[in-house]
Amino acid sequence: MAEHKELADKKELADKTAKAAKGAAGPARGAKARKPVDDSRPGRAAKNAKPENSTAPAPGVTRRRLLGTAGAAGAAGLVVGAAGGAFAADAVGERPAPLSGVGAASVPFHGRHQAGIAEPAQAHGHLLAFDLAPGADRKAAAALMRRWSRTAADLMAGRVPQGDDTGIALDAGPCALTVTFGFGRTFFDRTGLADRRPAALEPLPAFTGDALDARRGEGDVWVQIGADDALVAFHALRLLQKQASDTARLRWQMNGFNRTPGATDRPRTARNLMGQIDGTNNPKPTDSTFAERIWVPDAREGADSWMAGGSYAVVRRIRMLLDSWDNLSLERQERVIGRRKSDGAPLSGGTETTPVDLNKFAADGSIAIPGDAHIRVAAPESNRGAAMLRRAFSYHDGFLDDGAPDAGLLFVAWQADPAKGFVPVQRKLDRGDGLSRFLRHESSGLYAVPGGCAPGEYVGQRLLEG
Numbered sequence: 001m002a003e004h005k006e007l008a009d010k011k012e013l014a015d016k017t018a019k020a021a022k023g024a025a026g027p028a029r030g031a032k033a034r035k036p037v038d039d040s041r042p043g044r045a046a047k048n049a050k051p052e053n054s055t056a057p058a059p060g061v062t063r064r065r066l067l068g069t070a071g072a073a074g075a076a077g078l079v080v081g082a083a084g085g086a087f088a089a090d091a092v093g094e095r096p097a098p099l100s101g102v103g104a105a106s107v108p109f110h111g112r113h114q115a116g117i118a119e120p121a122q123a124h125g126h127l128l129a130f131d132l133a134p135g136a137d138r139k140a141a142a143a144l145m146r147r148w149s150r151t152a153a154d155l156m157a158g159r160v161p162q163g164d165d166t167g168i169a170l171d172a173g174p175c176a177l178t179v180t181f182g183f184g185r186t187f188f189d190r191t192g193l194a195d196r197r198p199a200a201l202e203p204l205p206a207f208t209g210d211a212l213d214a215r216r217g218e219g220d221v222w223v224q225i226g227a228d229d230a231l232v233a234f235h236a237l238r239l240l241q242k243q244a245s246d247t248a249r250l251r252w253q254m255n256g257f258n259r260t261p262g263a264t265d266r267p268r269t270a271r272n273l274m275g276q277i278d279g280t281n282n283p284k285p286t287d288s289t290f291a292e293r294i295w296v297p298d299a300r301e302g303a304d305s306w307m308a309g310g311s312y313a314v315v316r317r318i319r320m321l322l323d324s325w326d327n328l329s330l331e332r333q334e335r336v337i338g339r340r341k342s343d344g345a346p347l348s349g350g351t352e353t354t355p356v357d358l359n360k361f362a363a364d365g366s367i368a369i370p371g372d373a374h375i376r377v378a379a380p381e382s383n384r385g386a387a388m389l390r391r392a393f394s395y396h397d398g399f400l401d402d403g404a405p406d407a408g409l410l411f412v413a414w415q416a417d418p419a420k421g422f423v424p425v426q427r428k429l430d431r432g433d434g435l436s437r438f439l440r441h442e443s444s445g446l447y448a449v450p451g452g453c454a455p456g457e458y459v460g461q462r463l464l465e466g
């Protein structure tokens with residue numbers, strides 16, 4: 001009896017919590033979320049503040065996710081406003097309590113560019129690739145992208161999604177959730193759109209350091225999910241997988257992580273599993289060259305005109321040989337990268353954000369940044385200006401047969417054209433990078449990530465209905 005009473009009490013509490021959360025977060029089906037307080041994501045601004053997101057000013061906590069000095073995890077420029085009025089029900093009474101900063105952070109789904117590219121990488125990430133099911137044609141793919149876009153827009157705004165929900169994130173705010181969609185080479189054959197396949201989707205060349213597992217590469221549709229809460233991220237993943245239904249099947253999935261916001265005394269550039277500050281010299285949205293390097297331009301004719309405002313994602317699972325790396329002295333580790341481990345300052349001097357001086361000599365006459373240092377070989381100056389935006393997640397998938405950690409970087413590089421970004425840089429790294437001895441590239445994919453969409457539209461509509 002007591003057990004039943006306890007269960008009944010729990011159910012009542014859960015019902016109350018769900019009711020209060022739904023009511024306060026504006027997410028009752030068809031209800032509207034509130035306007036993000038600050039929508040200064042690059043390229044979004046006022047255009048984004050569409051009626052869908054503009055019913056009321058956001059009460060409760062507002063929060064601006066500041067970037068690390070040079071951009072946390074290398075991405076930049078994002079503002080995260082208050083969640084769309086997101087409140088969690090007080091677990092004891094029913095007083096709605098404002099969400100914490102982490103829960104309240106939200107990123108708009110609609111806009112000129114898809115979310116999840118120029119914003120800082122979140123604490124939890126899922127990378128997924130789906131293959132269209134046999135017989136799923138262009139129409140089915142369009143219906144899927146419409147379903148997925150609607151769900152992503154709801155979840156990112158903190159609304160309970162339309163249709164069947166699993167309840168996994170019922171009492172959480174959006175937690176800076178982003179969902180980003182891209183198309184692989186094979187998508188265009190499967191949907192009868194081979195004539196619209198961009199030339200930039202040519203397969204990447206083979207690199208000598210590659211040990212690629214095809215089962216974890218490529219795929220018709222690629223999805224990147226990021227959130228500062230693990231349940232929120234999984235919730236999005238699970239819903240998209242359910243909604244794929246008979247149209248698409250998961251081909252591979254990789255799970256990654258980064259530092260949780262608030263874990264450090266101030267926003268800092270993230271560290272990778274080798275312990276280095278990683279992302280410092282990423283292009284920043286405030287750079288005059290950012291747009292041309294990262295976004296596909298508008299004024300484009302031909303097969304890929306539908307890619308305006310989009311970007312190309314190179315996705316690589318790069319395992320780190322951590323046992324070998326950790327055996328190196330600190331001095332050797334720093335010379336392999338070309339930066340100090342403690343604070344990320346270049347070996348040519350200064351602090352983390354001091355411009356790298358590749359021509360600097362040390363007092364003993366040796367070159368300050370060695371010839372095979374990673375930052376020398378990867379720098380735009382060494383690659384005729386080639387640059388990309390690196391927005392990675394770390395991963396740890398347990399241990400290999402020999403006991404070594406199966407861990408490294410889910411490397412995601414964004415650029416307007418891979419032939420002017422990843423490809424020339426990786427070619428150079430392949431030949432002369434001191435870091436490559438400690439890395440194994442285990443999977444690879446290249447995806448055309450269309451521009452964002454307006455409310456009522458879906459990602460990829462210009463391709464699928466153009």
Ligand SMILES: C=CC1=C(C)c2cc3[nH]c(cc4nc(cc5[nH]c(cc1n2)c(C)c5CCC(=O)O)C(CCC(=O)O)=C4C)c(C)c3C=C
Nearest residue numbers: 272276277278279280281282318375378379380409425426
């Ligand atoms: C093809 C491109 C690149 C791959 C692959 C890559 C892998 C990789 N990098 C690190 C760690 C660091 N990389 C850093 C800088 C850096 N890396 C690339 C490109 C690739 N890295 C570029 C273009 C740059 C910037 C160079 C510059 O202009 O200075 C750094 C230094 C800090 C920073 O600027 O981000 C680190 C650390 C790992 C561990 C890794 C594979 C697992």
Ligand SMILES: [Fe+2]
Nearest residue numbers: 374375378390
């Ligand atoms: Fe690098």
